[in-house]
Amino acid sequence: MNTLPNNTLAWVAGSDAPEKNTIDLGFMALTDCAPLVVAATQGFAQPYGLTLNLKRQSSWANLRDKLVSGELDAAHSLYGLIYAVQLGISGSVSTDMAVLMGLNQNGQSINLSKALQDANVTSPEALDQYVHQSRTKLTFAQTFPTGTHAMWLYYWLASQGIHPLNDVNSVVVPPPQMVAHLQAGRIDGCCVGEPWCASAVNQGLGFTLATTQAIWPDHPEKVLGCTREFVEQYPNTARALVMAVLEASRFIEQNDENRRSTAQLLSGSDYLNTPVDCIEPRLMGDYADGLGNHWHDPHAVRFHGAGEVNLPYLSDGMWFMTQFRRWGLLREDPDYLGIATQVQQLKLYSQAAAALGIAVPESAMRSSQLIDGRVWDGSDPTAYAHSFKLHALADAVPTRVSR
Known part of the structure; x- marks a missing residue:
């Protein structure tokens, strides 16, 4: 199914070999778990010396608890869940967390x-x-x-x-x-x-x-998340995992046929357990709102975007903390940039992307205009x-x- 670059084997041998070969990956029954399902089931993990065991979770709270306890090694996760655990406001003990990569935008x-x-x-x-x-x-x-x-x-x-x-x-x-x-x-x-x-x-x-x-x-959406302890204990494994998921993300977006086959895969009982006609249209960007309106959305869910989706931007992590502060979940302003720099695994991601020939955006900050006309660029999070x-x-x- 996939053609790996010639330098792939260099990452699975010698000192770069994964310290841990079997990874328990948590996910929720959502379309945007696609990169993990494709990576685990379609041959993208084995060349990196990994076996990915997918573990469907019943709620985000359960996924959080198992991620923090180590029962799950990594997971398809809400951006805000990772940062809430880091900050100790999620209902679990404060734990140092890591965002390995972005899994998708929009959708x-x-x-x-x-x-x-x-x-x-x-x-x-x-x-x-x-x-x-x-x-x-x-x-x-x-x-x-x-x-x-x-x-x-x-x-x-x-x-x-x-x-x-x-x-x-x-x-x-x-x-x-x-x-x-x-x-x-x-x-x-x-x-x-x-x-x-x-x-x-x-x-x-x-x-x-x-x-x-x-x-x-x-907008940023799901991420590949884990504890920082996992990254520190198994750095080669974490990098190999990112590479496998990056390959899968790129594969999904290669053509419409791959998106359709992904929708069919996701519909299975082990994953979304949902008719494919509920998954495929919006995965393809085709929307019907139930009021008689139909459109093709130019900003539908995307998983790779030539790497633009996958970089763990500092500004993305910071934005969620600004909203925690806005809505009273934080009583004081945190060190927005300092915390994001600790959580977002930019160096590890850049190593994985470079090994695959995937461009890494020049800046870990990005600028966006939201629905209310406000521009977010990460430059002054406290004022924002x-x-x-x-x-x-x-x-x-x-x-x-x-x-």
Whole structure:
């Protein structure tokens, strides 16, 4: 299936050989686990002297606990989960963590329920009006209190003038349970990764109001995460793992046929256990929102982008900390750059990318404009965190968790 570069064997012999050959990899049933599934099952790991054992997890909390305890060596992880564990705000003991590489950008969505659709709450303006006129609070679900979906949901609601902690209720629901919660009427909306928003649309259980790439085009999403102890104890293994996953990421994006075959693979019972027609369209960038609108999204989920996706940018890690501060999850401003420099494994990633002939972006900072017009470039994170009209800087935020 894949053609490895001539210098690959140099990384699996002698002093560069992996210290540990069998890796237990955690993942959640989400489309963006694709690079790990492809790496583990399609022959990308063996040339690097690795066997990857995939371990599907029932919730991000379970994945976090097993990653911290060492039961999992590494995992498909939420960016914000890794940083929350590092900072000691995730519900587990503070542990030094590592981001080995980015796994994907884009590809998440915010859906509203069929009941809101029937009430003609089908636009941001209608939602804003409904929230501020209704006597009862709507309930929105995200997947982990510090995760990407919580941050996208909060950011999007705030950009529409809706305070995500005061004007609505926020609850945590594991990704595969989102559709059932919508169907039962326990939640009015959700932010979650695919294929669960597409599945809800296909089943007539609501509609997609916004994609996360509309909030931040080419935003950071899942990462390959582990403890820093793992990197320090098994540096060659960590580098070989990054190389295998990089190869798989590049393979997925080589052509449309590879994306379609990846969708078929993911639909299997060991992975997403979901019909391929809920996975393939949005993996290909083809969206139907459930309101009769169809489009090809120029910023659909991507896994490689000639390496632009995979670099563990310092500014990406810093952004999540600014949002933790904004919403009261941190009572003081952390050392944004210092912590990101410790967590993001730039040297290890650059070694792996160079061995594969993959270009490494010149800067570990990148500049982006988000939906509210604000530009994030990592240059002044403290000022950025304090610059928002809607925030919760004074208080820590209680969040109900449904396991």
